[in-house]
Amino acid sequence: MKKAFGYILTALLLSTLLFTGCNYDDEGVFQYVLSSEPRDDRALNILGYDDSDISAVKIYFKSKYGLEMFQDRTYTTLDGTKAAKSATLYSLIDTDYIVYLTQDTDNGTLQTPINGVYVYSFADLATEQAATVTYDGSADGSFDGNPNFIIGKYIYCLSGKDKITPYLISVSGSAGSYTVEFTAQSAITVTDYNFYDVDGNVFTFADSDSNKMYVAVDPDTGAENGLMTTAGNNLPNDDDVTVISGFTDSSNGTQYVILQNDDDVEIYSSSDGATFTRIHRRDITASNHLYTYFDDTYIYYNIPGYAAMYKVNVTDSSRSSEDFSRLRNLDIAGYFAQGNSSTAPDYLVIATRDNGFYILEAGGLSSLKRY
Amino acid sequence: MEYSLLMLKRILTICLLLAVALSTLSAVSYYDAGSQRFKLAAGLLIPVSMTHFDDNVTRFGFGEDNTNLNVGGGGSICYQMFCTPRVAIGGEVGYTFNYIIDDTLMSNVPLLFKATWFPVTGDIDIPISLGAGLTYLSAAEGGSLFTFMASMEVGVDYYFNPHWGVGLNAGFYVIPELYPTNWEKNGLGTFAPVTFSITYRQ
Numbered sequence: 001m002k003k004a005f006g007y008i009l010t011a012l013l014l015s016t017l018l019f020t021g022c023n024y025d026d027e028g029v030f031q032y033v034l035s036s037e038p039r040d041d042r043a044l045n046i047l048g049y050d051d052s053d054i055s056a057v058k059i060y061f062k063s064k065y066g067l068e069m070f071q072d073r074t075y076t077t078l079d080g081t082k083a084a085k086s087a088t089l090y091s092l093i094d095t096d097y098i099v100y101l102t103q104d105t106d107n108g109t110l111q112t113p114i115n116g117v118y119v120y121s122f123a124d125l126a127t128e129q130a131a132t133v134t135y136d137g138s139a140d141g142s143f144d145g146n147p148n149f150i151i152g153k154y155i156y157c158l159s160g161k162d163k164i165t166p167y168l169i170s171v172s173g174s175a176g177s178y179t180v181e182f183t184a185q186s187a188i189t190v191t192d193y194n195f196y197d198v199d200g201n202v203f204t205f206a207d208s209d210s211n212k213m214y215v216a217v218d219p220d221t222g223a224e225n226g227l228m229t230t231a232g233n234n235l236p237n238d239d240d241v242t243v244i245s246g247f248t249d250s251s252n253g254t255q256y257v258i259l260q261n262d263d264d265v266e267i268y269s270s271s272d273g274a275t276f277t278r279i280h281r282r283d284i285t286a287s288n289h290l291y292t293y294f295d296d297t298y299i300y301y302n303i304p305g306y307a308a309m310y311k312v313n314v315t316d317s318s319r320s321s322e323d324f325s326r327l328r329n330l331d332i333a334g335y336f337a338q339g340n341s342s343t344a345p346d347y348l349v350i351a352t353r354d355n356g357f358y359i360l361e362a363g364g365l366s367s368l369k370r371y
Numbered sequence: 372m373e374y375s376l377l378m379l380k381r382i383l384t385i386c387l388l389l390a391v392a393l394s395t396l397s398a399v400s401y402y403d404a405g406s407q408r409f410k411l412a413a414g415l416l417i418p419v420s421m422t423h424f425d426d427n428v429t430r431f432g433f434g435e436d437n438t439n440l441n442v443g444g445g446g447s448i449c450y451q452m453f454c455t456p457r458v459a460i461g462g463e464v465g466y467t468f469n470y471i472i473d474d475t476l477m478s479n480v481p482l483l484f485k486a487t488w489f490p491v492t493g494d495i496d497i498p499i500s501l502g503a504g505l506t507y508l509s510a511a512e513g514g515s516l517f518t519f520m521a522s523m524e525v526g527v528d529y530y531f532n533p534h535w536g537v538g539l540n541a542g543f544y545v546i547p548e549l550y551p552t553n554w555e556k557n558g559l560g561t562f563a564p565v566t567f568s569i570t571y572r573q
């Protein structure tokens with residue numbers, strides 16, 4: 001009996017050593033449990049951010065609590081009114097104002113007329129409904145089509161399935177008498193469209209009939225004379241592209257377009273906004289949404305459901321990607337660079353839609369923490 | 372939480388003393404060497420304590436600011452054969468889970484060698500078990516690993532016919548989390564399962 005127990009004990013010890021030797025993740029289950037925090041489900045959507053001081057980045061977002069700001073582990077509710085909570089379209093105007101629109105929701109879609117235009121003033125720290133709303137200078141005017149989405153300071157209205165009209169949003173006046181002006185820009189005509197992703201100053205969509213890609217660039221930083229640049233022949237005319245996003249390097253105007261196909265992720269660059277060259281490709285089979293971020297050196301991307309996050313140095317000639325971190329099941333709404341000094345990004349702040357903010361040390365793997 | 376741990380110790384001690392006392396009343400065991408039992412159990416898993424050595428942190432009980440685990444559940448299948456009229460040995464496979472306060476899941480799949488002493492047998496059995504083996508421990512965001520696990524359990528089984536019985540069991544699991552190359556991640560978790568069981572014996 002003693003001998004049998006000896007054998008069993010030895011086998012147990014050896015197998016344990018064998019199995020524990022496979023514990024390469026080194027993540028610490030109990031350490032994770034002890035440091036975990038209750039879920040912070042705010043139903044968060046990013047409005048924009050202010051990184052003029054990278055050591056104190058302010059992230060503005062709309063949540064179930066209204067309009068909020070997150071800075072240095074602290075949430076501040078800017079506007080917790082019923083209107084703010086129900087806002088469907090919102091725009092950060094130069095960190096001077098937040099303009100938000102409420103819409104009738106009787107048909108449950110965003111393509112419904114607006115019923116309220118509100119202005120939050122950072123100077124006054126208060127919100128009120130706009131006293132005057134003008135469309136191309138006329139208080140009696142209206143949008144051409146229905147407002148569908150906002151990128152930066154532009155609200156895009158859809159007419160039928162072939163016309164998109166951007167309107168520049170501007171605010172004037174002072175507390176008690178704000179005027180919100182929507183100024184029409186050149187309309188965009190397509191034969192049919194599917195909208196995909198919105199990132200920073202660039203919005204993109206694909207024309208599903210002709211399989212051409214279009215990239216629309218914010219006039220503040222992008223293309224001349226209008227909002228749209230046809231991407232040209234060097235972007236693939238694949239009909240299996242499911243997500244497209246893009247960035248503009250503010251220092252030299254280089255545009256980057258990131259495509260997610262059925263079986264890979266591809267990054268293209270263009271110095272003139274017309275001719276694109278593929279600079280990176282990685283085989284990934286995923287149907288989930290691609291999230292991207294650009295910090296003027298690296299393009300970061302990850303796909304929910306995949307453990308790894310990747311970064312590509314677009315200034316390096318090889319443009320190869322490297323594993324950056326394991327993000328697992330986070331429902332990401334955006335990434336933001338942050339630094340200890342006023343200029344260098346040492347961290348990525350990761351905003352999730354349903355579980356608050358995380359911070360990731362730029363140094364490497366396994367350093368993801370709740371922020 | 373120290374109070375609940377103390378209570379658990381007292382209950383186990385009382386059960387043990389009761390079992391020893393009762394064993395004197397049933398001098399002849401119902402079982403023979405070669406008898407077998409097959410047990411299905413399911414119930415609650417209460418987090419008792421969790422330790423992270425590097426931070427010198429130990430927390431007791433369930434919920435936020437304690438172990439950060441909620442009361443969970445689990446089940447197991449156990450097969451044993453009697454090697455003497457009062458001692459059975461065998462194996463147990465189980466699955467347990469606890470939700471972490473961030474709504475993610477921590478789960479545990481133990482594979483245990485299990486030895487059980489029966490001080491009382493007959494229409495009522497009182498099995499007292501010790502188990503040791505491996506477990507696959509994982510958390511959705513916290514990684515996964517194989518590690519040791521030890522268990523002890525006390526139960527009362529009532530047999531409503533010669534073969535089938537139902538029982539109530541309480542126990543204690545000890546799970547050290549071992550990383551040979553990363554000692555600062557090592558930890559220790561303890562849990563208290565409370566289960567109902569159905570046992571078939573022959």
